[in-house]
Amino acid sequence: MSERMLEKTYDPGQVEDRIYRMWMDKGYFRAEVDENKEPFCIVIPPPNITGELHMGHALDNTLQDILIRWRRMQGYSALWLPGTDHASIATEVKIVEKLEEEGLTKNDLGRDEFLKRAWQWKEQYGGRITQQLKKLGSSLDWSRERFTMDEGCSRAVIEVFVRLYRKGLIYRGDRLINWCTDCMTALSDAEVEHEEEQGNLWYIKYPIKDADEVIMVATTRPETMLGDTAVAVHPDDERFRHLIGKTVILPLMNREIPIIADEYVQREFGTGAVKITPAHDPNDFEVALRHDLPWISVIDESGAMNENAGKYAGMDRYQARRAVVEDLERMGLIDRIEDLKHNVGHCYRCGTVVEPLISKQWFVRMKPLAQPAIEAVRDGRIKFVPERFEKIYFNWMENIKDWCISRQLWWGHRIPAYYCQDCGETMVDYQMPERCSACGGTALEQDEDVLDTWFSSALWPFSTLGWPDKTRDLEYFYPTSVLVTGYDIIFFWVARMIFSGLEHMREVPFRHVFIHGIVRDSEGRKMSKSLGNGIDPLEVIKRYGADALRLTLVTGNSPGNDMRFYWERVEASRNFCNKIWNAARFILMNIQNAGITEPRAGELELPDRWILSRYNRLVEEVTENLEKFELGIAVQKLYDFIWDEFCDWYIELAKPGLYGRDRRVQETKLYVLNHVLLNTMKLLHPFMPFITEEIWQYLPHHQEDSIMISSWPKVDGRAIDPEAENRMWAIMDAIRSIRNIRAEMEVPPSRKAKVVLVVDRQDRSLFEESKIYFERLAWASAVQVREDREGIPSNAVSAVTGKVQIFMPLEDLVDIEKEMERLLREKKNLENELARVESKLSNDNFVRKAPPEVVEQEREKRKKYQDMMDKVLKRIESLKK
């Protein structure tokens, strides 16, 4: 028994760091390979080392921590594996920015020096976000912390690259790729964000060679005409049929280019004739391949016109656009200019308009990898929660194109490809070969480029467990159990982990993908740095505590849906913390005066049996909700149970016993109070780990040193007691009625009143035994239970519930007219209810087709309402006298 006493309000600042340290010191986060236990594993979506904890992380990690803590308590060997991502582009951009402040560029430093800086940066800031995760209470196994560029993960990357290359699934070639002229690197399709923008459609006349005719094309990017190598029309388009095979003189460049026919052309759009710029448009590139057209690059990697652009060389692409249009106008070749909304691709990191360029890059051949990944979801080996995201996943996987994986950056995994400087041979290997496999030369150079940052993330579920080595961890924890992440990175990450896991492990990387939405501001806008509307989770923790933040994030959250952040909601969560804190305080105060005794059979009173029954139902439901990833529903039930049933009802119902003389009764009450609180703290622990631990530490009668290693409550089927529930419900119903009347008549609690309860014979003992609760909870001075209404003065107020007719002789307060009004209102209500029930029961189809128990329910209702109606009518009669 503890001598310590709790403060009147819960102060998370006093508690959280101390408890987290205790958990760490005791090694509770550490998961062991234990053949006697089932494994349960989640790998964290590794936050970028550039990152600081934002609400998205807070939500994502709260959900993971809930699942992990719950499964750990259930007896699984639960591993939550932490780590960070090197975030190739994002980090490199930051370091370049920092260099700029010093007046330096990447190239001033050179590759080696730059990487040294990058690693320094990683050492300095890489741990920042992991420290912040601790503030949230995340029960991550820090002994297994990984980094996408640590030695093991890097080995995995090389292993995968070499394997895929040897299998023919990685290749290098000149393709039209997305290029960011600001980041100066190639991007994958997924890294391009399309936005609709207001633009123009220029109609340009191209003169036909040796004819007095022009063919008009329409384009949104006039500057690219400098690189045109054809004009295309639809093969069946009568308007142009006679021109197919002829050539046009490309204005400004005076280059002869052919008119070709291709079905790609939409006859209805623009003029029906399309200029073909293979080097700067993905469609045109495809057309050029089909027709064996040359391609001419006119824009360079910085977004400026190159030497192929004639007099426009050196101009920025937008400058060139204006110049080209001006020149064409002067020549009378612009027919007209229309407004047009169209999609423009932007770099997902810096927002720069992406330039399609032809470039030699490395690619992963996707089709063969995508197929098994589609099947794994289709046949249910992987399940998305909620399911609708499977559709999005299929749509992406089924239309996937080869993945451009090389990046013209320095921070990242360098591509393990080596080129012979003598004969140009390409070799891909685990390390640099001694000599060229073709010519035997020794002058070899490694590819300058690094891999897409998502290439290493794709391996995360197994690279972190030791792959390519056959480790015990890998054997035991793979496939992992759940992946928890936002819908915004399904393509970047989830999809790629799935095909990578299947390809390299021959097994799915996880069983469930639990998708959540994003946290928005109170106006529903995305939180962003530029808007300055972000809420810092650490500030929330500081002001209200981590538990309040976690509760806020999970309450009302349904899978896959966005949510808005309100400080008012955090306050409500904080209030709940305080509520349970005070419930615990109350129980502890009483435990100091008496002990706890496990009750013998028959010693439990009605409220005790009621709360134990309700508690056991709660265990059942919460567990079920967690299994279905319905975390928001689970926590709502906990909230309601603790606040309403336990605090507002049971504690009040227990007080008479606690404050009575009978020590045995006191100890029984304390047993039940402690038992229910202890176990609801367990149920609540995954959601609110700190306060539940703190309370646990104060409460007596548990074996384990910490709530986080205690066992998840099990349902005691014998405790579920529908009869106790019904009986208690009847008492509560009557108490509520009395309170209602008193409130309506504005009787203050200080004024006690006599209460007469008229009941049926079979309920008499129930109400006799429950008198004390009416005294305590309904401010009754004396309670009389009887089976007849003889001698009840007419100047009493009354109410009717299912089981009891209540009279309160409040002589001086009673206004007969008002009383009559209330009775007539009651009568009206009952008439409505009866009419509704009657309409159902008189419907032959209902009685015949509805399930018997539903029909029975309706019949019971009818009886109940009729009883109530009888009583109300009698009361009305008696008042009339």
Added chain:
RNA sequence: GGGCGCAUAGCUCAGCUGGGAGAGCACUUGCCUUACAAGCAAGGGGUCAUAGGUUCAAGUCCUAUUGCGCCCACCA
């Protein structure tokens, strides 16, 4: 162009496999009742977007429509 989500109390949102509409905040009234005023008790407030349909029964399932939002896509 295709797909998805949302539309429920003044505000923000829950509502799982169809069986008499819920929470938090806000509002009204009364209470400092020896755990908690960050609290207690009582209360007001909703033709569950619209129109059809399935069913004995629809907020819940189906179809269409409207509004808002998101994702994907090669009509220049």
